[in-house]
Amino acid sequence: MILAVSFVGELLNRLLPLPVPASIYGMIILFVALCCGFIKLSSVKIVGKFLIDILPLLFIPATVGLIEAWDTMQSFIVEIVVISLLSTVVVAVVSGRVTQFIIKKRNCND
Amino acid sequence: MIEFISGSMFFGITLSIVAYGVGLLIMRRFNIFIFNPLLVSIALTIIFLLATGIDYQSYNNSAKYLSYLLTPATVCLAIPLYEQIMLLKKNFTAIMVGIAAGVFFGLLTIFVMALMFALGHYEYVTLLPKSITTAIGIGLSEELAGCVPITVTSIMITGLFGNIAGKGICRLFGIEHPVAKGVAIGTSAHVMGTTKAMEMGEVEGAMSSLSVAVAGGMTVLGAILFSTFL
Numbered sequence: 001m002i003l004a005v006s007f008v009g010e011l012l013n014r015l016l017p018l019p020v021p022a023s024i025y026g027m028i029i030l031f032v033a034l035c036c037g038f039i040k041l042s043s044v045k046i047v048g049k050f051l052i053d054i055l056p057l058l059f060i061p062a063t064v065g066l067i068e069a070w071d072t073m074q075s076f077i078v079e080i081v082v083i084s085l086l087s088t089v090v091v092a093v094v095s096g097r098v099t100q101f102i103i104k105k106r107n108c109n110d
Numbered sequence: 111m112i113e114f115i116s117g118s119m120f121f122g123i124t125l126s127i128v129a130y131g132v133g134l135l136i137m138r139r140f141n142i143f144i145f146n147p148l149l150v151s152i153a154l155t156i157i158f159l160l161a162t163g164i165d166y167q168s169y170n171n172s173a174k175y176l177s178y179l180l181t182p183a184t185v186c187l188a189i190p191l192y193e194q195i196m197l198l199k200k201n202f203t204a205i206m207v208g209i210a211a212g213v214f215f216g217l218l219t220i221f222v223m224a225l226m227f228a229l230g231h232y233e234y235v236t237l238l239p240k241s242i243t244t245a246i247g248i249g250l251s252e253e254l255a256g257c258v259p260i261t262v263t264s265i266m267i268t269g270l271f272g273n274i275a276g277k278g279i280c281r282l283f284g285i286e287h288p289v290a291k292g293v294a295i296g297t298s299a300h301v302m303g304t305t306k307a308m309e310m311g312e313v314e315g316a317m318s319s320l321s322v323a324v325a326g327g328m329t330v331l332g333a334i335l336f337s338t339f340l
Contacts, residue, residue, distance in 0.1 A: 011315025021245025026185035048113045048186035051118050051179065056305045059172035060126045063266045064155045068166050069259035076127045079227045080260065083237055083286040084267040087219040088298045089279055091241055095212025096285035102204035103287055
């Protein structure tokens with residue numbers, strides 16, 4: 001079932017001229033299908049839980065692939081690292097604080 | 111031996127799983143954030159490949175089947191999200207505004223820092239997609255005519271950092287609400303961060319998954335706008 005959803009996601013990724021990856025299409029499709037009752041939670045839950053549990057493992061090969069790109073980025077690796085780390089902190093703090101602020105404000109109004 | 115390994119169908123997978131197992135063991139034994147299983151296993155794999163002189167292609171010949179599962183596994187992130195749908199409905203505005211603010215300030219930070227480092231347009235657009243999930247990031251980098259391998263590198267650094275430090279950042283900056291924690295981690299560190307959010311709790315994980323998708327979409331639009339600034 002999950003593979004079928006991934007396949008439909010892949011299909012949309014090829015057919016539609018948007019930079020949306022198959023996995024995000026698939027996520028939306030599965031979410032909508034669960035909401036409509038088109039796919040039953042019990043039919044995907046066990047496999048889904050397993051795949052989510054091993055998700056970190058699945059990132060290893062792609063990340064190890066960075067050793068291949070080493071030569072191209074040596075020249076500005078410091079900038080890449082500094083910008084990546086700093087902007088990650090900014091995004092996390094801004095999005096987290098704003099969300100929390102609105103939730104708390106609304107809870108006070110209730 | 112090396113020749114045999116290069117042709118082996120299971121070497122890369124085995125190496126990755128063993129490295130990840132060692133990473134988990136070390137995490138359990140020491141429980142210090144720097145011994146993050148993902149970081150440890152990636153470091154071990156790279157060290158092993160460099161030490162033995164086995165090239166990445168031979169490793170990836172078999173390890174690519176792990177990457178192959180990445181799409182269905184990401185699709186599955188819809189499951190915890192569905193289980194938390196009431197929470198999503200209840201906090202819809204807060205979540206959406208929070209993600210939008212995070213995406214905007216993230217792009218702004220990259221813009222400001224690109225000016226500080228005196229980067230050219232090419233380097234700048236290469237780094238714009240850095241907070242979103244790899245697959246969208248690659249598409250966006252191509253769209254903006256950036257350097258895809260470097261975009262992927264910055265995405266990996268971001269994800270790894272979010273996975274390691276996300277929890278600490280939330281604590282340090284007083285982000286306590288589980289929904290806000292999930293949004294913070296998902297918006298800043300995509301699916302790699304989400305794996306950490308999953309460990310923190312069901313609500314955090316679900317909100318993080320949602321944020322990855324929404325932030326991805328918003329970043330595509332925002333980055334196209336921001337790319338005209340420099």
